[in-house]
Amino acid sequence: MRSDLVVIGGGPAGMAAAATALAGGLRVTLLDSGRTLGGQYWRHPAPGSVPTGDHLHHDLTTYRALVDVLDAHRVAGTLDLLLSHHVWTAVADEDGFAVHVLDRSGTAGSEVAEVIRGRQLVIATGAFDRQLPFPGWDLPGVFTAGGLQALLKGNGVAAGSRVVVAGTGPFLLPVATAVADSGARVLAVCEANSPTRWGRRVGAVVRSPAKAIEGAGYAVALARHRIPVRTSTVVVAAHGQARLEAVTLAAVDGVGRVRPGTERRVVVDALGVGWGFVPQLDLAITLGCRLLEWVDGNHVAEVDAGQRSSVAGVLVAGELTGIGGAALALREGQLAGESVLADAGRPPATAPARLVQVRREVERLRAFARAMAEAHPVPQAWTTWVQDDTVACRCEEVPAGRVRAAVAAGASDARQVKQLTRAGMGWCQGRMCGYAATCLAHEGPDGPGDRRPVDGGPTAYAPVERLVATPIPLGALAAAEFEAKGNSAM
Template sequence: MTSPAEDAGQPSVAVIGAGPAGLAAAVHAAEQGGSTILIDSGARLGGQYWRHQKTGLDGSDGLHHDIATYEDLRRRLTALVAAGRLTVHLEHQVWSLQADESECLIAAVDRRDPHRPAELCVRADAVVLAVGAYDRQVPFPGWDLPGVLTVGGAQALLKGSGVAVGPRVLVAGTGPFLLPVATALAAHGADVLGVHEANRAAGWFRQLPAAVAQPAKLREAGGYALGLARHRIPLRTGSVVVAAHGGDRLEAVTVARLDRAGKVRDHTRRRVAVDVLAVGYGFTTQSELPSQAGCALSVTADGTLAVTTDSTQQTSNPRVFAAGETTGVGGAQLAVAEGVVAGVCAARAASRSADPAGPPARPDGEPDFPVESSRTVAMAIRTRDRLRRFAAAMHAVYPVPRFWLDTLEPSTVVCRCEEVSVAEIDAAIDAGARDARTVKLLSRSGMGWCQGRECGYATSCLTASRTGQPLDLAGSANRPVAAPIPLGLLAHPPTEPATMTP
């Protein structure tokens, strides 16, 4: 889906990521009047939340929510593409982002033809990063067996391919995301044996003001509770999977209860026969591109790195804005609200960059954009701030328990790409490593295909626990190449931009 580019002299905004935040940012940036480009690695719009098959979204299947918002954004996007104000590049994976005081330079790999990958280089006056997040995992004995997958992976197979993993599935980990995955799997034929939530619902009593302020979230939770009851799925709180068992594939798991301190109560261990384990402990933000652009990162309440932004979604790099899970995990509605703010404010920044003399400023120093845009942003900011308070409460209720550090065995694999075990990480620490980066250099944990995306969190936590040093998550987030690319692209660094169309 592409359109002719605007005049090269016009201000331009590049949006990276076409999920809820990216779609909202691209549409609202383009509606300000300048040229906008939207780049995403997926084959279809919508990201992980609105992941769908080629036939499109269907709210009646119980898998997709807030379809009206998606359809509204898609309709507006289609009109902007037809008007030549927005260009969309799907199946393009951004691997490099350079942003300085003069411009932003983006390099992406065109993966539409896997046998002949090409490069797209784009210059922009401002960038909106809406690159999302992925499942956070913690290792435990047997987690590398076939049949163990993330809850996000189970949902992606169901949404994108209509495949219900199973037949006997156990869902475990922490966070409200476990509930829609379990109910959706059951509704599509899987026998869900239970949901094992590491934390306890009583935590919400300490967060009642934030919960009561979001009646829609309460209704949604009630719907999932009814779904669990309808499919007779037991919800076991304060319960975790401590080990997976099997030969060529998963055959059973051991579950156990946690005490109030988050320690495993050994006498509660029991074995459950299963075919599939879907497990997840929240999400980790995609931090590679923000790190490349020099954006400040901070550790959020749920223990993951996120991009730090101001009230306009601007990062510490004045040319880079961020929205959605990139700034902290809070759900699709929050992502859309942040995308609206980021898109409009990025367009304003791009306009000022292209013409420092205008548009004329209001008394508060902001450019005099249309009143309707200002109202839209003000409404989005109110929605954003309200949903952020709910997200903070949610993270307080569902922290990652530390029990897994006590269940590891020397042979437990931490880095699946390089098959690095706990014993090898301990050997690196015994050799003098005192931080996750040095452990990585000595043990190769995080040097495989995923470049530490899966094992970086666990390696950092394990290193801090063993050495008594502060937890450092930033060490595994700095990746000069954000995605696998052909070596030939490194021989020709992205210095000359392509046109805004392929």
């Protein structure tokens, strides 16, 4: 059966888009790779496991209201909710779109390849942590900041007892406070940038008082747990034999160069590092959606005021249009749902006055997101922390020195670096090393920290097309092909 709408992603944006379209009378299929709704923001343990507690979540009232709405439509038969379904590609067909999924809801080894069809498509696949390599980042005990939070939300597990959280951006604060609430000792939050960078962006904060209140709440929590926030400070190395044992902290200047003599070694057993996020654009790229470069160095999907992409019938909402957080994702999802209704010739599900408010909220939250990205950039000279023997691509075990040698030999961009070194050809397909390889490929002639001009922006990191967005067993594909041929022959 072909749905009126297929929504890919069960986080805030996808849930809001599905709920809005359902309220307008459409039949919807909602797909998500997780075992529960909520995405990474409202990540919950698998059904039947030990609960982790509401204190790890924000705005659970909205989450539960959305779950209730979706569940009511599921019972009524207007919503097909398919969890543990991994979308590996999507293509346009004669009457909409064919979404190819891998059903992993059964036991291991029993995956089934399926095709879900819909007249319109909303892509709300979220983002993943952006990482930068540094000596020791591949030691057990070194996590992304999002990984620390995911362990807590999904499993109720603190990664260690002595923890440092480092990188840049406000996301470090909820991670640190959640880890401290779990009973671990957070020794420091290391913010690479100076708070003075917010000086010229006060207006965005004033127009978003809820964000200011949220920040004040984190400040109180940090003070309660006695967690120091060290600004203009980074982790330049992790140390250990079989696992993480210590980290080296250092103060940096305005572009990220280490200030000599400020290095300090701290004993830890867990480290969470976060340098912002990268939109999960695989499906949007495969479908041909036009991209543009955003202020944080990422490429994002270009959308109109109703979240419509450049491809007819494809709408994009949430972090794929620019990293902006859950509140923005919810409103973008709502706008996407309204656009689907309008394109289907249905009346809006949201009252006109409220719809005007939603659009204003989106504008305000996008302005705050841009200000946040400008106040918390990746330090320009971060490659000065990277030694030649530092692993740059963990999947293929490519050291940074080999990348630099490829550039010296004539490689002019990350694609040529990939061809010469295999950086980005491993299991993650460049998701962890792509940004770093691009930066290393554009080091200037004076070595680390000297950056050659890059056409298009600060790093010009452009994600590449991956026809297979998630690993899929060949046996599942073969079985699906066999079944399709058998059915067509009958």
